[in-house]
Amino acid sequence: MPRKIRNRTVLFPILRKPAMQLAIVAFIAFIVYLIALAGGDVAGGLPAEIGVEDAYQKIQGGAFMLDVRTQQEWDEYHAPQAELIPLDQLQSRLAELPRDREIVVVCRSGNRSQQGRDILLAAGFDATSMAGGMKDWYARGYPIEGIPVQ
Secondary structure, eight states: OOOHHHHHHHHHHHTTTTTHHHHHHHHHHHHHHHHHTTTTTOOTTOSSOHHHHHHHHHHTTTTTEEEEEHHHHHHHHETTTOOOOOOOHGGGGGGGSSSSSOOOOOSSSHHHHHHHHHHHHHHHHEEEEEHHHHHHHHHTTTTOOOOOOO
16 A cells, blocks of 8 residues: 555656646647647638628628539539639649638538638638538529529
8 A cells, every 4th residue: 555655656746846737738738729720710710611691791892702613513503703613623723713812612512612621721721611502502592693403
């Protein structure tokens, strides 16, 4: 029994030293920072995903609308202010995108836009994806060019 008490006394005095306490606080602060960084809304950036109404407001306010659907989907219908760069071409066409504007990434239903957003974020752009995609955009009556196939 006395051995356990001695072993415990070795650990706890180390934790009582101010330098060790400071190191623990710094480590915890670093972990909190990493968690916040992964959260998607760091340093005042855009949230990871926004709804159609918020996307429309941002686009009306000057945000760049990037459509990452295929050419065939684009030809069927698209938002008049959107620019098309299919998702499979996005990485090689980053130079065509504005770095001084927020970018709202859209697709048909919201899945590919998340992939496009992640590509843009990794390249240093201020980007978000629009939940619901162009299907939701059209269903809510926002402007489009073309007619969706029913």
